[in-house]
Amino acid sequence: MKKKWEKQMDPNNKYGGAFILGDQDIELPPNAVVSVTRGERFNIPRLIINGMLNQMIMKAMSKNENLLYAELKGQLEGGVGQTMTVWKAGKEMNSFRTSGVHNFSRKFFSWVFYSGKVQSYFLTWKCNGRIPTYEEAAEIVTTNGRHFNGGKLVRKAQQPIDTNKKPS
Template identity: 40%
Template sequence: MQREWTLVERTQTGGRLVLGERPDELPADTVVSITLGAGFGLWQFILNGIASHFVMKQCLKMPGLVYGELASDLKTGFSLTLTVWKGQAMREFRDNKAHGWSKRMLWWVFYGGKAEAWFLTYQDRRLPDVAEAKRLAETYGRHYKQGGLVRPQRKPERSADPTNT
């Protein structure tokens, strides 16, 4: 797997980065993780970008990370992280080092003001694109609005791919 983040799309107010080659089909033992933030103000977007920079560096060192994709747009205050992990590797990453620190210390950044956030972790053999990942997170993800839990995570429907078991 290529171990550097690559800019694959750039707009005036955002872009998309990927880590690794996008798999056509996911192995059965992988977990898809989606983090979606929306409604970020300028200061939240900047702090999110700084925290993401450190987390992205940590991703490069995680052997259990199969694929990563980041998409954002400053104009709309949108930020999406899509990752694919082997087995339990996501838990180790989520709770430790740069990501664990960001989660504990910058919680207020992601939930203050008019910001909303969704978190979704699930198993499937198909990897969604950014638009589908956003829809899945908004439909099934654990949803926070202005710091309060709106809805817990629900289990998403599995793709129609017959290889899913």
């Protein structure tokens, strides 16, 4: 069965919205992982390019049987883009990341995330039975994720202590 993306507009922010694939309240396998990519301070050209690349990647995601859930959210204000994906296991996520359109995007458009004033964050961790909310994922990735400031590595990734606790 082919999965379908649903578009959701933010009722509190006319410049924000999301694309959701799957159900956040699913039962997760024991090895399921969450992977979050977050960019902040994208200028308009970077937001446009990131959006176009996401459209191509979204098509490939909807066909991947190992992807359990995906959420792409963006806000024009602050130039924020965040992608959260949930996979059956880490090897499936890594296989998707390093092949096809995602790998092409990583290689040829890395400057979108790694230059200018962009703050970039990347982190993959074990789900521990539940998928975090957008806000929880943002807190976890910005606190624990690999962080780049304008392309310069500021911090290496570290695993969150307990992802079942709500961030304070």
